[in-house]
Amino acid sequence: MxxxxxxxxxxxxxxxxxxxxxxxxxxxxxxxxxxxxxxxxxxxxxxxxxxxxxxxxxxxxxxxxxxxxxxxxxxxxxxxxxxxxxxxxxxxxxxxxxxxxxxxxxxxxxxxxxxxxxxxxxxxxxxxxxxxxxxxxxxxxxxxxxxxxxxxxxxxxxxxxxxxxxxxxxxxxxxxxxxxxxxxxxxxxxxxxxxxxxxxxxxxxxxxxxxxxxxxxxxxxxxxxxxxxxxxxxxxxxxxxxxxxxxxxxxxxxxxxxxxGLEARYERHIKNAKAMQAALEELGFKILAKKEHRAPTLSCVLYMDGINDAEFRSTLAEEGVVVAGGLGAFAGKMFRLGHMGNIDKHDLVSTISAIERTLNRVGIKDALGKGTAVLMRELEN
Ligand SMILES: Cc1ncc(COP(=O)(O)O)c(C=O)c1O
The missing domain is CATH 3.40.640.10 (Type I PLP-dependent aspartate aminotransferase-like (Major domain))
Structure with a gap:
């Protein structure tokens, strides 16, 4: 399919x-x-x-x-x-x-x-x-x-x-x-x-x-x-x-x-970003930006040791989610994930679960469900 x-x-x-x-x-x-x-x-x-x-x-x-x-x-x-x-x-x-x-x-x-x-x-x-x-x-x-x-x-x-x-x-x-x-x-x-x-x-x-x-x-x-x-x-x-x-x-x-409503929209972006970042950290990734300066609109996500950027992003694309590569000195070391605009909970859950399936496929076997659980708890808070 x-x-x-x-x-x-x-x-x-x-x-x-x-x-x-x-x-x-x-x-x-x-x-x-x-x-x-x-x-x-x-x-x-x-x-x-x-x-x-x-x-x-x-x-x-x-x-x-x-x-x-x-x-x-x-x-x-x-x-x-x-x-x-x-x-x-x-x-x-x-x-x-x-x-x-x-x-x-x-x-x-x-x-x-x-x-x-x-x-x-x-x-x-x-x-x-x-x-x-x-x-x-x-x-x-x-x-x-x-x-x-x-x-x-x-x-x-x-x-x-x-x-x-x-x-x-x-x-x-x-x-x-x-x-x-x-x-x-x-x-x-x-x-x-x-x-x-x-x-x-x-x-x-x-x-x-x-x-x-x-x-x-x-x-x-x-x-x-x-x-x-x-x-x-x-x-x-x-x-x-x-x-x-x-x-x-x-x-x-x-x-x-x-x-x-603009206020609600800004709040939604903050909440979504925090939830996505918490889920990604639960999966073992690190976020490039210091916590106090993190953007509500995207995350720059550093790979753990042993993950190959090209393999990760092409596998993730096969799992249905496209993310961008790192720029400058961070090319190959991270991926960039947007979480802004008119996206909803379904998009966020789909993204984290596709990342989990990808990790599973590239050899990190304990990922399934871990990030999604954190994401959903954060979103439902
Ligand atoms: C912060 C920022 N400024 C400027 C640009 C350039 O915009 P565009 O690619 O639409 O020309 C971008 C593109 O991603 C951006 O992220």
């Missing part, structure tokens, strides 16, 4: 039927009044959900494009930027910002840990930075940055814009732009929103919009806020063709989020 494959990589995450249905609808003209209304409503809902007092840019692209959009519109060549990096995706800003001709300073943690808050404060006090970037959840390490606490620090530095990469967090880990002093929040559709890949989102508050206006003509074209303002205010206007079906899919995702 052919298995249903459960895609438990840290994005794209499983796409529920009602969202798939939106992607499968007959495409209409982007000027179609019903689509224009849907697009506008989605933008307004996103503003409300994340407390954005400026503009939401919802355009075709990926998380990396959203990173580029955030940098392009908020800094010009020669300005100083501080990058706080907890892994591979934090480091991605370095390359992006160097290409832009920015003066880049980086604070990097060991993988699994965070940069201490006093180091960030010290660095921000040492010179004038036009912006700081923080990756909320670094998908290479499963570390969740203390975004609210960093926001409190950044508040002291009025000229510094706070840019948060929420690609592996937004809609799964609390983010409130006003409360957390975030000026730009960027993300993509394929992770905690539970939509297929294809949309880039940049939520810019008024301070960021003012900064864009002060920059005059910028070198970038597609990602220029100025080219999108009119469209976001009135989506019947054209700049570049909107991804009609993806916008509908995002509208459905937002409907699901509103129905669940």
């Amino acid at each position: 052919k298995n249903r494959k459960l895609v438990m990589i840290p994005g794209p995450t499983p796409v529920v039927r009602s969202i798939q249905n939106e992607m499968g609808r007959e495409t209409v003209a982007f000027g179609d009044p019903t689509f224009v209304k849907d697009y506008k409503e989605t933008i307004e809902d996103l503003k409300k959900l994340f407390d954005c007092d400026g503009e939401v840019f919802l355009i075709a692209g990926t998380g990396t494009l959203a990173m580029e959009m955030a940098i392009a519109n908020n800094l010009k060549a020669g300005e100083n930027i501080l990058i706080v990096s907890h892994g591979f995706f934090g480091d991605r800003f370095v390359n992006l910002c160097e290409r832009k001709g920015l003066n880049v300073d980086v604070l990097q943690s060991d993988w699994g840990d965070i940069v201490p808050l006093d180091k960030i404060d010290e660095k921000l006090a040492s010179k004038k930075y036009s912006a700081i970037t923080v990756t909320h959840v670094d998908t290479s390490t499963g570390v969740c940055a203390p975004v609210a606490q960093i926001g409190e620090i950044v508040k002291k530095y009025e000229d510094t814009l706070y840019i948060v990469d929420g690609v592996c967090a937004t809609a799964g880990v609390e983010e409130n732009m006003k409360k957390m002093n975030i000026d730009v929040l960027l993300t993509g559709s394929q992770k905690a929103f539970g939509v297929a890949p294809g949309l880039a989102l940049v939520l810019a508050n008024n301070k960021s919009i003012e900064k864009r206006k002060s920059l005059g003509v910028i070198p970038e074209y597609y990602v220029d806020y100025e080219n999108w303002f009119a469209v976001m205010k009135d989506p019947s206007k054209y700049f570049a063709t909107p991804a009609v079906n993806m916008v509908w899919a995002m509208k459905e995702s937002v409907r699901i989020i509103k129905e669940e």
Whole structure:
């Protein structure tokens, strides 16, 4: 019998039927009044959900494009930027910002840990930075940055814009732009929103919009806020063709989020993550991120001695669950497991039990049922 494959990589995450249905609808003209209304409503809902007092840019692209959009519109060549990096995706800003001709300073943690808050404060006090970037959840390490606490620090530095990469967090880990002093929040559709890949989102508050206006003509074209303002205010206007079906899919995702309630959704992610991590530890794995910094959206899971990464992941795929490999120095040493978006208890139980069957098949014979029991106890608490 052919298995249903459960895609438990840290994005794209499983796409529920009602969202798939939106992607499968007959495409209409982007000027179609019903689509224009849907697009506008989605933008307004996103503003409300994340407390954005400026503009939401919802355009075709990926998380990396959203990173580029955030940098392009908020800094010009020669300005100083501080990058706080907890892994591979934090480091991605370095390359992006160097290409832009920015003066880049980086604070990097060991993988699994965070940069201490006093180091960030010290660095921000040492010179004038036009912006700081923080990756909320670094998908290479499963570390969740203390975004609210960093926001409190950044508040002291009025000229510094706070840019948060929420690609592996937004809609799964609390983010409130006003409360957390975030000026730009960027993300993509394929992770905690539970939509297929294809949309880039940049939520810019008024301070960021003012900064864009002060920059005059910028070198970038597609990602220029100025080219999108009119469209976001009135989506019947054209700049570049909107991804009609993806916008509908995002509208459905937002409907699901509103129905669940943001608070409940954040709580569910925390509970699920704790349960999954406890089950994995019961099975003998270790989690890369220190306990106090573990993300609610994914886990980076270190193998015990004697497990071969390629064999483990291909056997797990045969058992019906797909996970991702480790990045950087952790390639071959761990797997990355997403547990975010619109997944439910069935997905979690199926995942842990498939991991147990896999362990059994690769020679660890006492695994069956052990992790599942812990998982279910944690979930039912
Ligand atoms: C935290 C983080 N930032 C940025 C990106 C880049 O996003 P994309 O692959 O959609 O371009 C990713 C992708 O996984 C990510 O996890």
